[in-house]
Amino acid sequence: MAQTNWLRELGRFVTVLLVQGLLLNHVRLFGYINPYFYLYFVLLYPLTGNRTILIALSFFLGLGIDMFSDTGGVHAAAAVFAAWIRPLLLKFSFGVSYQYNTIKVPSAPLQQQFIYVVSMVILHHFLLFSLEAFSGRHWALILTNTLASGIFTTGLIIGAFHLFSTSNK
């Protein structure tokens, strides 16, 4: 079992928070499509790391994003859900014994990586936009936003995996 590098996790936490809040919240492709890149932190948290701490950290990450975008608690709810559902998705995409393999998400086979990221992004975005609309009247809007922003987020995260995987080793 590898030791969790807390300094690196904390650094990633702060980086992702600032990148999302100061930069990516202002992208708005075609007026409404926004990537929610902060999922990168949840996705890349060490596979053998402490789950409880991940859930708590994700909550505070989401709360931070909520402060940047003035959305109450929708990001906190979606992020904490993503953190909680993560082991299930890991099992689903990398097989039951993912904890005992020395898998690194950024260097995993592209197919498995893709399934992992896409399933997480779709679940997270769907919850996020549902909570944001806060009523059942906007189904079409929720689905369009989930799909459009989801594609954007997925592309960005997988891109980041390949961009930073060598430096993170």
Place this chain on the structure above:
Amino acid sequence: MQQIIDFFIRNKNFLLFALLFIIALQRTKSAHNYHQTRYLGSTHIVGGSFFQWKASITDYFDLAYQNEVLARENKNLRTQLLNSKDTTTTVLEPSTDTLNFDHIRVQTAKVINNNFHKTKNQLTLNRGRLSGMEIDMGVVSPQGVVGIVTHVSDHYALVQSILNTQSKIVAKFQKSQHFGTLTWDGFDPTALQLLEIPKIAPIAVGDTLVTDGKSTIFPEGLPIGVVVGLVQEPSNDYYNITVAPFTDMTSVKQVYAVRRRDANEILTLEQQGENGTN
């Protein structure tokens, strides 16, 4: 007892998740409430100064564009000033124009937080109660109407954007006196919906919409937007009208909050009238 403790330890992840999720939902719910005090929202002193700090970084990105917007507004105002009938006297005399700002208090403010990709969008302004901001002030940009102030703290104010599915602003046509309610369906930030215009109204695509002076929030005649789509529904007697707002809500920075000085007098009078008839 041991079993209960074991249960908690075994399910600690789920319990923590459930607890944090409920807290987040609670915060979401209170953020949707109109008059709720919010402890981490953008009008609170912590959130507010945080946004101020953020705006001081991100403001530089579109300074050139904001300058151009203000210069264009100055040009329009200067044109009005120089083209008034007698440039030596009319400036000081009370005019009878629709845009008579004598009884309107105007307060400048800067948008320090803005969103427009949600269904209930809000803007945060860097002026609050101590600078004379009040609830129900109208907010306009150099180009047109932006929204209505819904919360004020000592140093910050929160504005319900016209891009908010709860927003309802009375708008009328500049050339005729037909008026309707301007709403937003939550989809396109450049398309608002104008309701309740009967089919007998003589209107066309390209007509300008301005504020209606009947409410105490906006003075009469402030520009709102232009009609871009006009559909006649066979099933009822009203038009389906799509309106493009003049204000580019995606880049609004410098705004003015306006308040009719007689707003309180009018509201008190109406209140008295209601009480008297009841």
